[in-house]
Amino acid sequence: MKQLTLVAGRKLRRWMAAILVVSIAMVAIIFLRPQLASLLPTTIDQSIACSLPPDKQSHHPGMVWVPDGKFTIGDTVYAEEGPPQPRSVSGFWMDRTEVTNSEFSEFVAATGYVTTAERPVDTTAHPDLPPELRLPGAVVFASPTELLRGGDVRQWWKYQPGANWRHPDGPASSIVGRDALPVVAITVEDAQAYAKWKGHELPTEAEWEWAARGGQAADLGNVEQPAQANTWQGRFPVKNQLTDGHQGLAPVGCFDSNGYGLYDMIGNAWEITRDRFVPFHDARDNAPPDQIPAVARPDSLSNQYVIKGGSYLCAPNYCMRYRAGARQGQEGDLATGHVGFRTMLRTATK
Ligand SMILES: [Ca+2]
Numbered sequence: 481m482k483q484l485t486l487v488a489g490r491k492l493r494r495w496m497a498a499i500l501v502v503s504i505a506m507v508a509i510i511f512l513r514p515q516l517a518s519l520l521p522t523t524i525d526q527s528i529a530c531s532l533p534p535d536k537q538s539h540h541p542g543m544v545w546v547p548d549g550k551f552t553i554g555d556t557v558y559a560e561e562g563p564p565q566p567r568s569v570s571g572f573w574m575d576r577t578e579v580t581n582s583e584f585s586e587f588v589a590a591t592g593y594v595t596t597a598e599r600p601v602d603t604t605a606h607p608d609l610p611p612e613l614r615l616p617g618a619v620v621f622a623s624p625t626e627l628l629r630g631g632d633v634r635q636w637w638k639y640q641p642g643a644n645w646r647h648p649d650g651p652a653s654s655i656v657g658r659d660a661l662p663v664v665a666i667t668v669e670d671a672q673a674y675a676k677w678k679g680h681e682l683p684t685e686a687e688w689e690w691a692a693r694g695g696q697a698a699d700l701g702n703v704e705q706p707a708q709a710n711t712w713q714g715r716f717p718v719k720n721q722l723t724d725g726h727q728g729l730a731p732v733g734c735f736d737s738n739g740y741g742l743y744d745m746i747g748n749a750w751e752i753t754r755d756r757f758v759p760f761h762d763a764r765d766n767a768p769p770d771q772i773p774a775v776a777r778p779d780s781l782s783n784q785y786v787i788k789g790g791s792y793l794c795a796p797n798y799c800m801r802y803r804a805g806a807r808q809g810q811e812g813d814l815a816t817g818h819v820g821f822r823t824m825l826r827t828a829t830k
Pocket residue numbers: 710711712713722724725726727728792
């Protein structure tokens with residue numbers, strides 16, 4: 481009898497120990513989820529497509545209607561966003577997501593189009609480039625383990641020969657399994673070629689920004705990092721806490737849409753507009769897109785276009801450009817791994 485009691489006692493202690501271990505593990509998973517996620521391989525979220533609601537029936541599949549309106553363009557956080565200006569836009573159709581690798585593949589298959597990053601570099605436009613920068617390629621992000629040279633961006637951005645939309649992280653990478661991710665390493669010329677093939681256009685900055693507000697009034701100076709966007713949580717560029725679940729680009733449509741049904745306007749990939757960049761807003765720009773006067777700009781900005789919305793690399797300590805009013809200049813013929821686009825259509829036909 482005593483023997484039986486001892487055996488039962490041992491079993492009970494083992495069960496209690498097992499329950500304790502499981503409980504501790506569950507608590508650890510709940511509280512340490514972001515930290516544990518950082519240990520997962522970087523490709524874990526890249527072959528998954530997020531489910532979008534059914535497309536609304538219209539003559540423009542994959543697009544949503546953005547109504548006309550008046551608003552304040554710009555913001556007050558960084559110098560290039562100001563001064564805020566009144567703008568008005570007419571209604572238009574807009575792609576509800578960033579253009580995906582799958583969609584861009586259809587365009588290339590149908591037309592044989594070769595993107596800027598796949599062609600030899602135009603040395604007449606860039607006569608002073610060193611030989612390694614003349615090879616076809618794109619700028620690729622890689623997170624350094626530590627920063628030895630302060631804010632020198634060359635610690636995390638590198639021109640990578642062989643990188644392009646098919647190989648966004650360099651020649652050894654591919655877009656296999658990334659059909660639903662936004663196409664990147666695209667220049668304004670590439671985006672315009674795709675848009676033209678679709679019978680669409682690129683948005684102006686004002687159209688893009690109005691669409692990104694989703695019917696909400698401007699909240700100037702608000703730098704709160706949005707929860708419903710793929711951005712960077714933690715200390716950029718060395719520590720990505722992955723609170724949003726995505727280390728790199730996310731499949732389109734993983735976060736809630738805005739008031740117009742547009743996804744990922746903020747974050748994921750920066751989006752190219754058709755407007756040339758100057759580091760301020762000019763009151764004269766409130767004109768139809770084709771009548772915008774040429775604004776004198778420094779030579780260093782002569783080939784830059786406005787990109788909008790920020791990307792998966794925008795973080796509170798580095799780039800608080802996860803806002804509709806934020807903007808940045810992007811060299812027109814330089815492809816980079818965090819810049820994509822979406823198209824729009826200037827017609828009221830539904
Ligand atoms: Ca992220």
